[in-house]
Amino acid sequence: MSEILVLVDHADGAARKPALELLTLARCLGTPSAVLLGAGDAAASIAAQLGEYGAQKVYSANAGEFGDYLVVPKVDALEQIAQRACPAAILVTSSAEGKEIAARLALRLGSGLITDAVDVEAGENGPVATQSVFAATFTVRSSVTRGTPVITVKPNTTSPEPASAAGTLEEVTVAFSEAATGTTVVSRTARKTSNRPELTEAAIVVSGGRGVGSAESFSVIEALADSLDAAVGASRAAVDAGWYPHSNQVGQTGKTVSPQLYIANGISGAIQHRAGMQTSKTIVAVNKDPEAPIFDLVDFGVIGDLFETLPQLTTEITARKG
Structure with missing residues (x-):
């Protein structure tokens, strides 16, 4: 089956729930492979978690650029991994950052982009995404007609379902572009936390x-x-x-x-x-x-x-x- 890349959101040494949802959806399209960026020492434990939810491979890249700069280093990494893996589709969480990464990636790959999907399924000519549009007045089904489909999926579109897989960790070295360091993170302010979910x-x-x-x-x-x-x-x-x-x-x-x-x-x-x-x-x-x-x-x-x-x-x- 064709490889499906899933960009993994992670925090505090664990994959976040939307990433596990994407892996569940990816299994309907092909063989899921996770892309794990900037996980540091937690990469091995996160890879094991991703393997429990169907990731056959986990492409892991660690570099200071992922934390020191904004989204471009992640785009660089995902582009290079995609060119190497030749996936049938790339799934990204539909967050503000995720949609920017997906848009930049689709432009670089010369591919079509679908955002805010609420479901993804296999079609005759590739993945078919379901979207709620115009303030959820209409439901449409869309597919990409050129290049590798890049699709952002809203959280909670499906329930994460375990499916044991190898979760083989594969270290990747990324060559960052000049644009990667164009916008620097100069400070961070911790968000007030509560015991409630995001x-x-x-x-x-x-x-x-x-x-x-x-x-x-x-x-x-x-x-x-x-x-x-x-x-x-x-x-x-x-x-x-x-x-x-x-x-x-x-x-x-x-x-x-x-x-x-x-x-x-x-x-x-x-x-x-x-x-x-x-x-x-x-x-x-x-x-x-x-x-x-x-x-x-x-x-x-x-x-x-x-x-x-x-x-x-x-x-x-x-x-x-x-």
Whole structure:
């Protein structure tokens, strides 16, 4: 079977969940091979993890350039590995960085690019990607007609499924281009951490909107999220009011999420917000207004006061977990 390259996102000595999802999808297209960049001493342990999820090979490159500069060193590495491996497709996580890497790579390879896929499957003439477009109003199926398909895939499009493979670690030396050092990272500020999952990667997201009413009242949203081991999201109205950080905004001008479960609380369902969460597998809304547009979208809706509904739900979930 043809080789499928998967660019691996990793942190704290482990592959991140979206990378394992890509390996699962890659098995439908051919033989998965992982590309691991800048993992340092953790390369061997990450390679073993990737092998558990189907990676036959793990191309590993370690160099200071991956941390000292922005995306171009990763593009250099991925381009050289792709030219060597001649893969049938290249899969990248659909993050801000991932999409920039994919776009630059496709340009260098003279290949077509598909972004924000929600599914990938084998077709007669190569991979076929499914996308939700125009604020998820339409679903389209696309394929690349020239070169090696480069496809970015949204997190949570599939569940990572173990499939034991060799995970053979293959060290790669990268020749960096002059452009690789054009933009230098001069400082880093650690992001405030919590025990909650990353918003774009979470299987469950609990969001609050204008109906929450204040920053203090977001504690009701956080309590429900914590009971479900979920991430916390916010609508643009809540973010613009200063009730929650912009980094948690879900919507067309915020982050796009596609969790297994999305719970919208006090959110009217304006198109701006819907564009960021409409591909969620199951959508639940709690809103006092029975005419709220969000109810046209949901799988389950509760017409009621979120300050009455959510504490009861949190109590019930906590009791069942206990």
